[in-house]
Amino acid sequence: MRYISTRGEAPALGFEDVLLTGLATDGGLYVPESLPHFSLEEIRSWRGLPYAELAYKVMYPFVEDAIPADDFRKMLDETYSVFTHKAVAPLVQLDTNEWVMELFRGPTLAFKDFALQLLGRLLDYVLEKRNQHVVIMGATSGDTGSAAIEGCRRCEHVDIFILHPHQRVSEVQRRQMTTVQGDNIHNIAVKGNFDDCQRMVKESFGNQSFLGGKTQLAAVNSINWARIMAQIVYYFQASLALGGPDRSMAFSVPTGNFGDIFAGYLAKKMGLPISQLVIATNRNDILHRFMSGNKYEQHQLEHTLSPSMDIMVSSNFERLLFDLHGRDGAAVKDLLERAAKGPVSIEDYRWKHARKLFDSDAVDDKTTCDTIREIYEQNEYLLDPHTAIGVRAARNCRRDSAVPMITLGTAHPAKFPDAIAESGLSVKPQLPAHMADLFEREERYTVLDNNVSEVQGFIAKHWKNA
Template structure:
């Protein structure tokens, strides 16, 4: 199987090279040249079984089944629940999928643990090293730090917005003590961090010089790995049962994974509602067909404080009939103006994609955490609360609603206490984190300074 760029000006590559590269050389995002057919999950399979089949379908012989199974087994051995992504019932015909049983208590662990195992295996075989970078609005950086900490063939560089993530989120990325993990706290918002990462990848000489790769949700391995828990949810709730997934969304990678699971035949159908906070760019995209760049505002759900959802490009590519020249035109215009009315070839089919969006206010987010506590006795994180609040507002449906619970409440103790009056203590398995020394470098959001830092701190 080959992977092509959404912008059509990069050579097709195999699965491994697409994952190692992250971003395509032409600035586009990799997608499969053809969608593989993957049999739905069954209740007789373990999570590792399903993950192995899914990754094998995308790898298409590049890696042996034995190697893939080993990668997946190692990736999920540190999860506190053997189901990896268990379902709990929250009400009549309503469930929550808990995605916070990994090492850093967030859904990003599900994909990141697998990516780290994949990278280290492939690079060891090739006798190579890479510098891996990621911009994070909170959870990606911690998940990457935990996954790549001590990796023999990777230097990790994390860019996070200074004082725009929770202190607990920061702890997960700044306390590994690993010499190959570097944290840069940039004095701007997440969009500025992400723009710097994209600028680094746009300089192809620099990419070659540093052997640079990325593990944000632009990386296809992230999407492939996250599609697995949609498949296991379908199996657990019944192979023919229609499901409506409500997905707290920022960069849109998690919602895209559900779309991918459906395209590959692992779901009985697909309805995905992107639940967003007051940074409502996705709402404007879906409701008005307009893509605009705005300054992200701070909310109680900081990992979703994003105004430019990168993975929308993959959806736009698909609904346009895979018209790479049109995607290139749209994104070139967006880069110049920051405001684009989507052409009819995208705007019309987008309404039939199975994806939609709805936003929730800050006040509603805070109220929802208290409401869920009263209904269930559970503390939920503010991002999950955006999802449950959106689910509560949706019209009745014959479909079973599944809200993705993206992080543990303990990652946002201040917000949870403010909303509910209750403490959100660390689970026993991560209590030692609070006593560790933090290491990070505060700097301006200057692309040149970041470039120089990576050059001088990567190992040879």
């Protein structure tokens, strides 16, 4: 399988190169040249498979040119064996035909573990094979950083530099990143917001001269295709658990960078019956404003109780725009260049095509807290603020009550005690046993100005072979 850029100018690459490259040389994102498609009969035959085996069925077509089947199966077995629930992604029922899929049973208590535990193993495999070293540079709004560090910290051929917005992630999220010890792990707190961090990462991938030609950058953000690939699997898992593919499913997805919900869009294109995808956002609602009114316009970023979605520039939205424009890279490049200067819209027929599958909602902090309290009082089930936004959006946007609605539970509530307290509940979410001493561990991070040259200089100085 070959991978092409959403901006149409970079060369097509194989899986290994896409894994290590992240951002294409033309500034675009890599997507498969063509997608595998599974028949209903084939999907039906996967019922009852363990999660790792289902992951193999769904993902192997994307990597088969680069990784032998037995090696990939071993990676998947190792990846999902560290999750704390045998089902890996268990479903919890909230109401008639309404479910939460718990994606926080991995080592860092967030859905990012599904992809980043695998990404670390993929990097180790490919870099060992090539005898190559890379520098991972990533930006996080909260959860990607800890999952990336946990997934990649044992990689022998990797140095990790994670940028997070200073004082704009929860304390648990920060400590999960900054208490992991290792000479190859570097946390940078940027005096800015997530979009500033993400911009620095993209700019650095576009010009890597600050590394002096001695190594290259690799991506762990969802610009890396391997991240998206791994997230497709749990859509199949949820469907098969609730009667799919013989009935359609609807999903509500808390999202800021559009990666998790784009994986659901791909699952549908690969043959899984999905009738609705709900984009659930907070006050940083650029995706909602586009999907509800065909206007893509950046506003000032706001700090909310759901910090992992405090994002205004949604990188993976470019991958959807590429499809909506008939995979015309030049058209996408032109649109995004105009979007950087002011509001843009797309042709009405393209927007209406997207609306056949997608709905959206924006949920403010008060409603988030009301939802946390309401669900707990109804079910004694505690939601984190991001999942609460997903549940509220699902209820506001649901098209058909006969279709199962599954909200992706993206994080453990213990990561966001301030939001739980603000909801008025007296219950205090507890960290799992393996994190019980998190607040006693020593932290290590460096605070830097919102300046790309300063960040690049720090990386150039501190990677192990500098």
